[in-house]
Amino acid sequence: MRLLLIRHGQTPSNVRGALDTGFPGPxxxxxxxxxAEAVPTALAHESPAAIYASHLVRTQLTATPLAEALGLSLRVQPGLEEISAGALEMRSDDHAVQAYGRCLEAWMRGDLDQAMPEAPDGHAFAERFDAALGEIAGRHGSDETVAVFSHGAAIRVYTALRSDIDAEAAVELALMNTGMSVLKGDPRAGWTLEAWRAEPLGGVELLDLAAHDVTGESADDEAHEGEG
Structure with a gap:
């Protein structure tokens, strides 16, 4: 099957650089x-069999225009949520952003034992995202495409951990709001990274270059935030 892993649209926290990962979110x-409104046109060449979103409000708001355009019900799937910032929640200072980025980078390189302060480690994240996509895959045929609306750090780390991309390349990947990772395969055999689109699906004119989007930056940039 093919997974269109699409990041949500811009939130106020993405503008000011806050590590906003809690429920229900902004x-x-x-x-x-x-x-979000640009997504249906951008994906007009795709024919997703279903559309899923996380429990967080921003993914559901982003997925709604596509669901309405295709006449599909939006399904909320537990486990697709963002990587928790734990004790760093809602902080935007360089120290917090660096700590978040260093943990993501460690996970991308295979060190899943590390944990965010007062939050789960990389094993727990991988297991919950695996479980969520496993449930989705179990509902669909191997020849189907499914759109899954999730979050910047979660999509970047999962792609690094479960696809065939090299870890060194993965830590450099950025994912702007409504950027997309396309994975092909299945949870058992593994995933191949078919495509990576860092910019918004609607085009670069929908980028906000003034925003401080810390969960969409590359893990390397996050880990060195404020240095230099």
């Missing part, structure tokens, strides 16, 4: 809504 900015 809604979208006006730009975030525009990014």
């Amino acid at each position: 809604g979208l900015t006006p730009l975030g809504h525009a990014q």
Whole structure:
């Protein structure tokens, strides 16, 4: 099967650089809504059999225009949520962002024993995301495409851990709001990275270059935030 792993649209926390990972999370900015509205046209060449989103509000708001355009029900799937910032939640200072980025980078390189402060380690993240995608795959045929709306850090780390991308390349990957990772395969045999689109699906004109989007930056950039 093919998974279209799509990051949510811009939120106020993405603008100010806050590590905002808790439930239910913020809604979208006006730009975030525009990014979401652009998704159906950008994916007009795709024919997803189903559309899934995490429990967090921002993914559901982003997925809704595509679901409505295709006449599909939006399904909320537990386990697709963002990587928890733990004790770093809602912080935007360089120290917190660096700590978050260093942990993500360690996971991408295979060191899943590390944990965010007062949050689960990489094993727990991989297991819950595996379980969520396993449930989704179990509902669909091997020849189907499914759209899955999730989060910046979660998509980047999962792609690094479970696809055929090299770890050194993975830590350099950025994923802007409504960027997309396309994986082909299945949970048992593994996934091949078919495509990576860092910029918004609607085009670069939907980028906010002034935003401090810390969960969309590459893990390397996050880990060295404020240095230099």
